[in-house]
Amino acid sequence: MLTDDLLKRCQDVRQAYRELEIKHHQKEWTIEEDLLALTNDIGHMNRLVMTKQGRYYDETPYKLEHKLAENIWWLIALADRLDIDIQQEMETFLVQKEELLGIKK
Template sequence: MSQPGQVDLEPARHRAMEVRALYEAIERRLNGQVWTLQELMLGFSYDVGTVGRLILAHEGTWDIDGDVDAQLAHKLSESLWWVIVIADRLGIDISEAFADTMNKIELGLVPSADQPAPQS
């Protein structure tokens, strides 16, 4: 069971790595090796750029054929997959890292009892 402030991304990590293993089998067959960390990052960067264009399309400032919302859902999910795969390659526990990062951000946003709330 997760502790308060904890996030369990293990099911997502497990599924992402199952799919990554399928890609690795294709890469070994076609290239004789799996993608390097740099190649993974290039793939992720490409998809992030696509997300940017889809956001513009969603806002009506970029013309894209097809269902923009469906494409956004797909590319955002794929981007999460890239993050999980890259974290795994780097040996980062993404559940722990995410929970720690959210806790740190939250602490910076919530005023303490002895600190007044920021004025807007």
């Protein structure tokens, strides 16, 4: 599960980006702009996965592991902005799936 420290660090990084957005554009990104950034990064990750599978050529300056972590970070940032307790929601989701699939703890 995500630790409180890890979530706090994600929030701190997002806050630093907010400060840059305000400095350079006079206002922070909207939630929709955050989501657009996530979808852009998902596109990069798609190409990196295809490259790893030998189905695409490597044209991005990114690494798959980095983009995967960045996408998780974006989801955490979006949950924070939407006032969603992602730790609790992950717990609820996993319990439901474990029950549905008969997974015993």
